[in-house]
Amino acid sequence: MNTAAFKIANKLLTGQGAVEQLAFELPRLNITNPLIVTDAILIKSGTVEHVLKQLGERRYGIYDGVEPEPEIAIVEACAKVYRDGGHDGLIGVGGGSAIDIAKAVAGYVGHDGALEELFGVDQIKRKGPPLIAIPTTAGTGSEVTNVSILSDKQAQLKKGIVS
Numbered sequence: 001m002n003t004a005a006f007k008i009a010n011k012l013l014t015g016q017g018a019v020e021q022l023a024f025e026l027p028r029l030n031i032t033n034p035l036i037v038t039d040a041i042l043i044k045s046g047t048v049e050h051v052l053k054q055l056g057e058r059r060y061g062i063y064d065g066v067e068p069e070p071e072i073a074i075v076e077a078c079a080k081v082y083r084d085g086g087h088d089g090l091i092g093v094g095g096g097s098a099i100d101i102a103k104a105v106a107g108y109v110g111h112d113g114a115l116e117e118l119f120g121v122d123q124i125k126r127k128g129p130p131l132i133a134i135p136t137t138a139g140t141g142s143e144v145t146n147v148s149i150l151s152d153k154q155a156q157l158k159k160g161i162v163s
Contacts, residue, residue: 012144019134022054022091029130031089033059035082037102038093039066047136051093061085066098071151072159075104075115082109082129089130096140096149099133104148104161106131124163 013021026034034055042048043064052060063078078101082090092102106128108115118124133143148161 034089034091035061035087036091040064069151070097091132093134095137096142099142100148118161119159121162
């Protein structure tokens with residue numbers, strides 16, 4: 001008999017107004033200074049503004065350098081912003097690319113080595129910071145998986161972090 005394990009998000013809130021639960025979820029996860037991971041289009045459209053309203057008086061940072069088919073370099077740049085800003089949690093706002101970057105950063109900032117060491121299955125050995133995913137598209141399911149897919153331009157292929 002073949003068996004398989006399927007890891008999913010530990011809590012999933014859905015429906016109209018679900019983003020308004022941020023005010024309750026952030027303290028539950030001990031997030032006082034989140035880094036919002038998104039793209040410039042969602043900033044310009046006002047989508048991220050609704051998320052910011054839910055943060056109240058909390059400090060926060062924004063990384064808006066996410067692009068479609070996210071590259072390894074984007075994870076490294078976002079992780080630098082996370083570390084330099086003293087952030088203690090991540091909020092991925094957007095489609096699969098933004099959420100994949102946020103998941104990869106969550107695994108990477110708790111790792112002492114190179115990002116490349118995390119590619120493959122169960123390579124993340126230490127729990128990273130808490131992550132909240134706010135999907136703005138339907139279809140990828142990135143918000144409920146433990147997988148982050150990144151483009152390696154040098155090798156001309158996509159690589160996955162599955163942990």
